[in-house]
Amino acid sequence: MRGKVVIAGVGNTRYGKHPGRDRIDLIVEAARNAIFDAGISKDMLDGLFVKMANSEPSILYGQKVSEALGLRPTIGCSLDQGGAANIGLITYAAMAIEAGMIDTALVCYGDTARTGSRAVYHRPRGDDAVVGWYSTAAGYAMIHQAYRNRYQPRDEEFGIVAVQTREHGSENPDAHLRMPLTMDAYLSGPFVVEPLRRDDCCLVSDGGAAVILMSVERAKQLGRHAAVPILGLGQGQESWDVHLREDLLRTKAEDSARAAFKMAGIAPSDIGVAQIYDCFTVTVLQTLEDYGLAPRGQAGSKALAEGLGIDGWLPLNTSGGLLSESGTPGMQLIIEGVRQMRGDARLQVKNPGACIISNQGGSMHTHATLVLGEPL
Amino acid sequence: MSFPTVNITDVNRPYWDGLAEGKLRYQCCEACGNTWLPSRANCPKCLAADPKWREASGRGRVISWVVYHTAYTDHLKARVPYDVTLVELDEGPRLLTNVIDSEAGKKLTPDAPVALSIESEEGVSIPRFRLQQNHGAL
Numbered sequence: 001m002r003g004k005v006v007i008a009g010v011g012n013t014r015y016g017k018h019p020g021r022d023r024i025d026l027i028v029e030a031a032r033n034a035i036f037d038a039g040i041s042k043d044m045l046d047g048l049f050v051k052m053a054n055s056e057p058s059i060l061y062g063q064k065v066s067e068a069l070g071l072r073p074t075i076g077c078s079l080d081q082g083g084a085a086n087i088g089l090i091t092y093a094a095m096a097i098e099a100g101m102i103d104t105a106l107v108c109y110g111d112t113a114r115t116g117s118r119a120v121y122h123r124p125r126g127d128d129a130v131v132g133w134y135s136t137a138a139g140y141a142m143i144h145q146a147y148r149n150r151y152q153p154r155d156e157e158f159g160i161v162a163v164q165t166r167e168h169g170s171e172n173p174d175a176h177l178r179m180p181l182t183m184d185a186y187l188s189g190p191f192v193v194e195p196l197r198r199d200d201c202c203l204v205s206d207g208g209a210a211v212i213l214m215s216v217e218r219a220k221q222l223g224r225h226a227a228v229p230i231l232g233l234g235q236g237q238e239s240w241d242v243h244l245r246e247d248l249l250r251t252k253a254e255d256s257a258r259a260a261f262k263m264a265g266i267a268p269s270d271i272g273v274a275q276i277y278d279c280f281t282v283t284v285l286q287t288l289e290d291y292g293l294a295p296r297g298q299a300g301s302k303a304l305a306e307g308l309g310i311d312g313w314l315p316l317n318t319s320g321g322l323l324s325e326s327g328t329p330g331m332q333l334i335i336e337g338v339r340q341m342r343g344d345a346r347l348q349v350k351n352p353g354a355c356i357i358s359n360q361g362g363s364m365h366t367h368a369t370l371v372l373g374e375p376l
Numbered sequence: 377m378s379f380p381t382v383n384i385t386d387v388n389r390p391y392w393d394g395l396a397e398g399k400l401r402y403q404c405c406e407a408c409g410n411t412w413l414p415s416r417a418n419c420p421k422c423l424a425a426d427p428k429w430r431e432a433s434g435r436g437r438v439i440s441w442v443v444y445h446t447a448y449t450d451h452l453k454a455r456v457p458y459d460v461t462l463v464e465l466d467e468g469p470r471l472l473t474n475v476i477d478s479e480a481g482k483k484l485t486p487d488a489p490v491a492l493s494i495e496s497e498e499g500v501s502i503p504r505f506r507l508q509q510n511h512g513a514l
Contacts, residue, residue: 126383145442
């Protein structure tokens with residue numbers, strides 16, 4: 001699969017609040033931008049892959065979205081892998097292209113969790129609700145506490161992720177939250193579910209995002225010189241609930257990265273920029289360590305010492321991630337990865353060489369990895 | 377929102393009935409010896425049906441915990457801050473619970489020994505725990 005399929009276009013809406021608009025409207029806007037960016041005709045799209053909306057799962061969603069886009073795709077579907085689904089969908093779309101089943105695919109996501117319902121993030125969690133077990137944040141708080149128990153990190157090791165990401169987001173006009181964050185403000189933020197402070201937790205945003213995939217041959221034929229090749233793809237679905245994992249700090253993220261690096265034929269040291277799913281700050285530390293980008297227990301101290309800015313040790317979430325750009329599940333990270341590799345990102349890393357992107361969902365139940373290379 | 381209702385099924389009824397009788401039960405597979413909570417219709421290891429119920433000793437240890445400062449529903453407003461703690465029973469199964477005398481998590485440490493103390497709330501018998509200061513001394 002290495003280098004056989006490219007991301008030929010990207011598009012998104014502004015992120016934040018879109019009162020009065022529905023999620024499919026946001027998807028259409030993002031798709032329109034991606035189609036324009038790719039310089040193709042809409043009629044070329046014969047694959048439609050959409051992530052299930054977090055705030056309102058529904059049947060035949062891929063068909064509702066196809067209809068709104070005026071498409072009758074060869075393959076049209078929606079998928080639930082939680083927040084890992086966007087890279088999951090890119091994987092299945094790329095496989096279908098490589099198999100010759102489809103020619104050009106739109107992979108997209110949109111939701112209105114901010115102005116619509118965010119009940120999913122606050123939900124009672126089964127019968128455990130009788131002991132007060134509610135919310136998405138709590139599962140990550142349990143992992144964050146386990147990380148503290150094992151490594152005794154300073155609070156600043158988590159804080160640096162939020163501070164740096166917010167600095168990046170402040171430069172992004174499409175970002176939901178553009179207000180920078182100081183370390184003092186991070187440390188004095190109120191606890192939500194301790195040990196998670198307010199600024200450890202991602203935003204809940206409205207927004208839409210889309211990418212267009214095609215074979216490298218098709219992109220060359222169309223003269224798409226800015227098309228970014230997919231070098232590596234990996235997945236690893238831990239699946240077991242947080243409290244039932246033998247080790248709370250081990251998921252299959254490690255396996256996902258290993259598979260993606262193997263397919264790409266590169267090593268962690270070849271990565272020049274990373275877009276890591278930052279639903280909570282501990283997720284970033286864990287993922288950097290799972291990916292072999294930092295030693296176990298040391299991602300935060302390395303970040304504090306060597307920086308996560310565009311000139312730092314590892315330029316991270318350069319458009320703001322989920323903590324600042326958009327609290328939507330993962331496509332914004334993919335789009336920023338494409339822009340970094342094309343060289344047209346707002347905060348551009350010099351010659352990144354390769355970009356690694358993580359998507360993950362549930363309480364680290366699901367994981368997927370994407371490695372992008374230099375454009376054609 | 378009010379106190380959550382427990383969804384009683386044929387599979388989990390022995391668990392909740394046991395708590396009402398003052399007993400914490402867990403499931404055990406007769407085919408492979410696997411033990412677990414929460415209840416399931418089949419063994420997740422060997423997939424054998426008809427798991428058996430056993431009574432736990434009520435002793436366990438703390439794995440990790442969180443402290444809620446946010447009340448996600450109205451009935452929790454009076455409880456914050458409160459802990460939700462992951463406890464592993466001596467027999468192996470794990471459950472999410474509260475450690476009654478943890479002072480909202482302040483007194484919790486990894487591996488701290490705890491002992492079962494069932495409490496009734498809104499008519500539901502809930503498996504909670506207390507810290508065991510003299511673990512091993514008895």
